[in-house]
Amino acid sequence: MKRITDLSSFNAAHEAGLKKLLPATGRIAVGMGTCGVGNGAEGLYHALSDGIHSRGLSFHLAQVGCYGPCSEEPLVNVWLPGKPLVILHKVQAQDVAALLDDLSAGRIPEELALCKVEEWDHITGQVKYGSGLPDLPKWNEIPFFTGQSKIVLRNCGLINPGDIEEYLAVGGYQALYKVLIDANPEMVIEQIKAAKLRGRGGAGYQTGLKWDMLRKAQADQKYLICNADEGDPGAYMNRNEIEGDPHGLIEGMVIGGYVTGATEGILYVRAEYPLAVHRLTLAIQEAEERGLLGENILGRGFSFKLSLVEGAGAFVCGEETALIRSLEGRAGRPTPRPPYPAESGLWCRPTNINNVETWYNVAPIVVKGPAWFTETGSPKSPGTKVFSLVGKVQRTGLVEMPLGTPLKTFVYDIGGGAPATKTVKSVQTGGPSGGCIPKEMFDTPVDYETLAQLGSIMGSGGMVVMDEDNCMVDVARYFIEFTHSESCGKCVPCRVGLDQMLAILNRFTTGKATEADLGTMDELSRMIRDMSLCGLGQTAPNPVLTTLRHFRQEFEDHLRAHRCRAGVCENLALSPCENSCPLHMNIPRFLELLKADRLEDAFLSVVMDNPLPASTGRVCQHPCDNRCRRSGIDEAVNMRDVHRYIADSIYNGGRYDEMIERVLEHRFPPTGKKVAVVGAGPTGLTCAFYLAMMGHSVTVYENNADAGGMLRYALPEYRLPKSVLDDELKLIYKVGVEFVFNAVVGETVTLNDLSTMYDGVFLSIGTWKETWVYLPGTELKGVLHALPFLEALSKDEHVPLGKKVVVIGGGNAAIDSARTALRMGADVTVIYRRERKDMPAIPEETEAAEDEGVKYAFLATPHRIVSGEDGGVLAIECAKTTLGEFDSSGRRKPVPTGEIQRFECDTVILAVGETVDLDFLKASGLKLKEKEKMLDVSPFTLETSRSNFYAGGDLISGASNVSNAMGYGKKAARNMDQKLMGEFRWPRLWPEFEYSMVPPAHVSESGRHHIHELPADERAKGFMEAVTGLTPVEAMEETCRCLRCDIREGNH
Amino acid sequence: MMVADSVELKREDREFIDSLVSKHRGRPGVLLTILESIQENHPQRYLPEDFLEYLAARMGIPTAQVYSVVTFYSLFNLKPQGRHTVCICRGTACHTRGSLRLLEGVRLQLGLRQEEEEGSADKMTGTTADGNFTVRTVACFGQCALAPVAEVDHQILGHVSERALEREVEHLRKGRR
Amino acid sequence: MDSKITIRIDGELVKTDRGASIFEAAKANGKHIPGLCNMKGLKPVGACRLCMVEVAGVNRLLPSCTTPAQEGMSVTIRSARLDAYRKQALELLLSERNHVCAVCVSNGHCELQSLATALGVTNVRYGYRYPKLGVDLSHPRYVLDHNRCILCTRCVRVCAEVEGAHVWDIAGRGIHSMLTCEMNRTWGASRNCTSCGKCVQVCPTGALAEKGFAVEEMIKRTASVERLTAVRGGGR
Known part of the structure; x- marks a missing residue:
């Protein structure tokens, strides 16, 4: 290959490269970065190569680096002369034949297309591809790329990293040429200073100042080092940059060498990046052959040598003195500064270290000038930064944004937020030196200083998004575990301090922590931060300090309640399903008992954990399904319907009375204590059951005529037949609970009365007040509220319902009202202000409603109800909306489009939500929470501000669901008993069962047995139960699918 | 020694x-x-x-x-390595997607007990007694978009499930590769 | 240029040689800064972090053994925060390995023990780790007891910088760091050890000791090594 020594040979190589980028035959380029290869790009490349060859096509086939959207890999970009460059995504080997067909016919396969590029600014040069394809969005019009500014990544994914001519084609090495021709090194340093380029490795020190110091140093030999030891787990920007554009790095370093007087450069690349090492080695060779590196560069008399050294697996070598020691053949332990490397570094010679990404910014600044550079980014930190956006977002990949962009842009706009059923909880930035930022603070701009204020750092640019399935205590433990194993061991705070921190965090995740541990962790963190020798130790406590600050509740849950809500810390739960169940039912146990054909034992197990299994078996929203490990094989075990089957079998099988007697055998002897429960809904019933089982004398006050609460007065008959509920309640009665019906607290009896008559009081009056909504026309005849509507029907009262009904809302009450109205002969439309996937109602219900004929209108906000001549309802007008910006809850806000939609109707049912009776709360004299105006109760004991008064259920949580409510009742009973009796008697309540503790030996794939719904048209005719339970065979088969996650080493 | x-x-x-x-x-x-x-x-x-x-x-x-x-340095081995190496990534993105369970699974599958291992529970390197398999961890491969990642004999496997890894190791065990 | 500079230590103005570290400046003026890893004549490494001080105008603590004193500096060597941190560091050391004074040859003559006493350490708030560590008795004259080692690296430095044999180094990393004799040999099998005993004399605890001494009997002669290094020119 000819050496480049002057402008004409430069241009010749430039032209040769352009011919490869824009060949007359057209070009197909496959993304072959490590992500691409990991997604099958190699096979794809070979398939294309074979296809082109066998068909005798003349497309130029090339390999390129990664363009950025890693979750769209494999990426292929295709260019036909005159047309734009088109980026195709998720291309598989089987798409190749059709793809080649299209291309050889001059067509672009638009079904595989992600976006198009009409012309591209490589900063050092421009490439015009072509125009057209109006249906395809431009690259920066798709959400992932909106707002991105590709300076560092200017060439990645577009040029072949293995071909220097393609680099030259886009203006590569022109900056070097300019610098050498100008022969004014001080000016270049001034430019870098004026551009305020800050080190991109994390410390953010002014690069220009560092270069200046090196230039001024006097020595026989000076060194430049590129720190490519990207050790932050979760960060892979440098890897992509090197794999996609190795010459960009080389050029930056040669320029750096020239202006600082360094004649040797070293690239320290971690060994875990073999492809990057390979590409860089080839690029160095090529550059040397062409005279752009090595002796007498470009014939200008300047010599600069580059060598590559592979790191050997030590994160601490990212610290500059450790890196230097590593290059000197010693262990990578940091050494004291002063002396600083610029004075005395590698082998005591002046040395400057810069991160990979810093070097990539050099050529652009030289070519376009500092003023251009400072137009992007923030005043203190101009330019862009490449971030690796990974974790629980829909779109992951490398993102290059101006510094100062808020976090929410990354998480929601670019990343697309979490998938439908999940919510983003926090973002971890800066790797092990950084911290966790909760979603409430996502407005924070991402910049060196702003993140530091929150206790985190921007670091090298890693951004790991976490959702509700991530335990923040576990995250803190994970990072300390990492820094602990990477600690060099030289200084005491880091070496021993992190070991002790890890021991404490391990105690938290296994439920063995003490109160003192919280304080010790905080104190130790500060000491390690302030006393450690190097950046690793100084920043290692950041993840702990930030999670303690922003997620303290999770630590307290682990410590005091021994619960890991995210379900990660396995030692704190029996099994993932048990952990997610609001009643913490021992699910594996009842499954195993039923599997062993021990129906009565299974029922005893179920009913001791959950006194209303037939109800929950029908209406629970089954959080257990989301956690079931079986879904990693085929589908989650249908635990809800198995426990329904168990309950139904006993109720209908004539064994119920016998079983009640068995339950009563476990009742404690009378304690002589008297407890009042206010509210006979699921919460109150559960609390009453357990307190009665523990021997207390329980009286339930209920303002209705019968027990059940929402179970009776809101849930329609077709979901939960009253006969089933009555069967269930028999147990509660038999256990000895007394009821006082038609009692209104505040009238029939006051809280003070209860306080004198009883040793303990539990308030569970639920949320029966309709949320007030501003909507003109709600006073009209024909406008009903959901709960009173459902309640009236449950009492067999007459409800005036029209023929055309509109239901406003998206929760369970709305769907219950809709399906009920349908069964009463009406034509029903449900109007919800967000999208279907945001509806709080259980998906099975919304789908069943649709099957029955209920219609839906989404993204519609009620505007006003139109009155007819008779003062009744004529129609309802709704504003059509579209989704706008993300709000702090992580959902998009509906924004009016200006259009109004009109629905003709004669009845409107409002089901927009239920709230707590504020008047009752105020009159109660109990302490309320400042902002939320809810009862203030201890999160661990559920006691209110008034001694011996407890509260639970919807009353303290807001409108929720049956199982959550029951969970409160169970928790309250446990705590109330402990206070009343002065000891923790709860563990003694549970019967012992002997059953197999052997996990299934062999697991083969099988489907899950779903519930049986009556055909839609049949069931919509009346109020018969819409869903029948599992058959005995089906229930048995489900039990065999359980993987017995409760079995651990040591308990079998 | x-x-x-x-x-x-x-x-x-x-x-x-x-x-x-x-x-x-x-x-x-x-x-x-x-x-x-x-x-x-x-x-x-x-x-x-x-x-x-x-x-x-x-x-x-x-x-x-x-x-x-x-x-x-973690890269250097003072003991002979097994014929096959299974390396599980313990980076952040991989950890949040359950790489610890992958590690536990493969250790159980290969019968690797505490005595044959060096390191803590989360980071280790251990070789089976018959010299066929070495299981180790790496702090981060830099393949975060493919989380969770495992490398089997220098081949990177992305989005790896416990079953997939189990199958891969079984293939090697039976020598079908 | 004046060969002496003036700095302030705990409010008091003192003079010191230009080029001296803050630690040396304090020592020369009779002010004691705690430390376990530094020793006159050996290159300072800043490992134990007990010598950290506060310097006015600097927002982080600085290790006085490796920070040069500068004209006009105002240093605080005793403060509530510094003393609290030093105590924590000592407690961490005491929890790290098995420092059982009652049966140690250096009991009563140990720098770790004296420092802990001086700083008022009465209990260790962290869990004791009780690592299983060995004792190497293979050398004819000396003993290496890893249970007492605090990884200060004085032995490594004196052997490499003064004796020139470089028998010792630190193997492993982090909490698993261990003193190694050559390629993990027993001391008795060492090829390069000259048996000069300098490492034993500079060791601040009973980790390295002479054979033939019972509990409480090992008194180190650190000054003998300091004199040697002074003759050599400081070991820098």
Whole structure:
């Protein structure tokens, strides 16, 4: 290959490269970065190569680096002369034949297309591809790329990293040429200073100042080092940059060498990046052959040598003195500064270290000038930064944004937020030196200083998004575990301090922590931060300090309640399903008992954990399904319907009375204590059951005529037949609970009365007040509220319902009202202000409603109800909306489009939500929470501000669901008993069962047995139960699918 | 651990080390580079002690320093590695997607017990008694978009599930690869 | 240029040689800064972090053994925060390995023990780790007891910088760091050890000791090594 020594040979190589980028035959380029290869790009490349060859096509086939959207890999970009460059995504080997067909016919396969590029600014040069394809969005019009500014990544994914001519084609090495021709090194340093380029490795020190110091140093030999030891787990920007554009790095370093007087450069690349090492080695060779590196560069008399050294697996070598020691053949332990490397570094010679990404910014600044550079980014930190956006977002990949962009842009706009059923909880930035930022603070701009204020750092640019399935205590433990194993061991705070921190965090995740541990962790963190020798130790406590600050509740849950809500810390739960169940039912146990054909034992197990299994078996929203490990094989075990089957079998099988007697055998002897429960809904019933089982004398006050609460007065008959509920309640009665019906607290009896008559009081009056909504026309005849509507029907009262009904809302009450109205002969439309996937109602219900004929209108906000001549309802007008910006809850806000939609109707049912009776709360004299105006109760004991008064259920949580409510009742009973009796008697309540503790030996794939719904048209005719339970065979088969996650080493 | 004073290295091994020393003489990072080459070249991918003693003598570096370097960096193995290597990534993105369970699964599958392992529960390197498999961890592969990641015999597997990894290891065990 | 500079230590103005570290400046003026890893004549490494001080105008603590004193500096060597941190560091050391004074040859003559007493350490708030570590008795004259080692690296430095044998180094990393004799040999099998005993004399605890001494009997002669290094020119 000819050496480049002057402008004409430069241009010749430039032209040769352009011919490869824009060949007359057209070009197909496959993304072959490590992500691409990991997604099958190699096979794809070979398939294309074979296809082109066998068909005798003349497309130029090339390999390129990664363009950025890693979750769209494999990426292929295709260019036909005159047309734009088109980026195709998720291309598989089987798409190749059709793809080649299209291309050889001059067509672009638009079904595989992600976006198009009409012309591209490589900063050092421009490439015009072509125009057209109006249906395809431009690259920066798709959400992932909106707002991105590709300076560092200017060439990645577009040029072949293995071909220097393609680099030259886009203006590569022109900056070097300019610098050498100008022969004014001080000016270049001034430019870098004026551009305020800050080190991109994390410390953010002014690069220009560092270069200046090196230039001024006097020595026989000076060194430049590129720190490519990207050790932050979760960060892979440098890897992509090197794999996609190795010459960009080389050029930056040669320029750096020239202006600082360094004649040797070293690239320290971690060994875990073999492809990057390979590409860089080839690029160095090529550059040397062409005279752009090595002796007498470009014939200008300047010599600069580059060598590559592979790191050997030590994160601490990212610290500059450790890196230097590593290059000197010693262990990578940091050494004291002063002396600083610029004075005395590698082998005591002046040395400057810069991160990979810093070097990539050099050529652009030289070519376009500092003023251009400072137009992007923030005043203190101009330019862009490449971030690796990974974790629980829909779109992951490398993102290059101006510094100062808020976090929410990354998480929601670019990343697309979490998938439908999940919510983003926090973002971890800066790797092990950084911290966790909760979603409430996502407005924070991402910049060196702003993140530091929150206790985190921007670091090298890693951004790991976490959702509700991530335990923040576990995250803190994970990072300390990492820094602990990477600690060099030289200084005491880091070496021993992190070991002790890890021991404490391990105690938290296994439920063995003490109160003192919280304080010790905080104190130790500060000491390690302030006393450690190097950046690793100084920043290692950041993840702990930030999670303690922003997620303290999770630590307290682990410590005091021994619960890991995210379900990660396995030692704190029996099994993932048990952990997610609001009643913490021992699910594996009842499954195993039923599997062993021990129906009565299974029922005893179920009913001791959950006194209303037939109800929950029908209406629970089954959080257990989301956690079931079986879904990693085929589908989650249908635990809800198995426990329904168990309950139904006993109720209908004539064994119920016998079983009640068995339950009563476990009742404690009378304690002589008297407890009042206010509210006979699921919460109150559960609390009453357990307190009665523990021997207390329980009286339930209920303002209705019968027990059940929402179970009776809101849930329609077709979901939960009253006969089933009555069967269930028999147990509660038999256990000895007394009821006082038609009692209104505040009238029939006051809280003070209860306080004198009883040793303990539990308030569970639920949320029966309709949320007030501003909507003109709600006073009209024909406008009903959901709960009173459902309640009236449950009492067999007459409800005036029209023929055309509109239901406003998206929760369970709305769907219950809709399906009920349908069964009463009406034509029903449900109007919800967000999208279907945001509806709080259980998906099975919304789908069943649709099957029955209920219609839906989404993204519609009620505007006003139109009155007819008779003062009744004529129609309802709704504003059509579209989704706008993300709000702090992580959902998009509906924004009016200006259009109004009109629905003709004669009845409107409002089901927009239920709230707590504020008047009752105020009159109660109990302490309320400042902002939320809810009862203030201890999160661990559920006691209110008034001694011996407890509260639970919807009353303290807001409108929720049956199982959550029951969970409160169970928790309250446990705590109330402990206070009343002065000891923790709860563990003694549970019967012992002997059953197999052997996990299934062999697991083969099988489907899950779903519930049986009556055909839609049949069931919509009346109020018969819409869903029948599992058959005995089906229930048995489900039990065999359980993987017995409760079995651990040591308990079998 | 006692090592015999007069260790005879095979001639080809001596020549190999000599060639590396002269090739890389005077370069920065020479010790790391030479150690990496010796390890890569060894059929069991480790650094035998006699090689290290010889290297120290040839380069004029105190053996204590060589030992300090070899034991400091995670990449270097002082024990022979198994015929197959399964490496689980313990990076953040992989951890949040359950890489710990992958590690536990493969350890159980291969019957690796605590005595055969070095390291803590989360980061370890262990070789099965029959010398067929080495299970190790890496702090981060830099493949975060493919989380969770495992590398089996230098082939990166992305979005790996416990079942997939189990199958992969079974294939190797039965020699069907 | 004046060969002496003036700095303030705990409010008091003192003079010191230009080029001296803050630690040396304090020592020369009779002010004691705690430390375990530094020793006159050996290159300072800043490992134990007990010598950290506060310097006015600097927002982080600085290690006085490796920070040069500068004209006009105002240093605080005793403060509530510094003393609290030093105590924590000592407690961490005491929890790290098995420092059982009652049966140690250096009991009563141990720098770790004296420092802990001086700083008022009465209990260790962290869990004791009780690592299983060995004792190397293979050398004819000396003993290495890893249970007492605090990884200060004085032995490593004196052997490499003063004696020139470089028998010792640190193997492994992090909490698993261990003193190694050559290629993990027993001391008795060492090829380069000259048996000069300097490492034993500079060791601040009973980790390295002479054979033939019972509990409480090992009194180190650190000054003998300091004199040697002074003759050599400081070991820098």
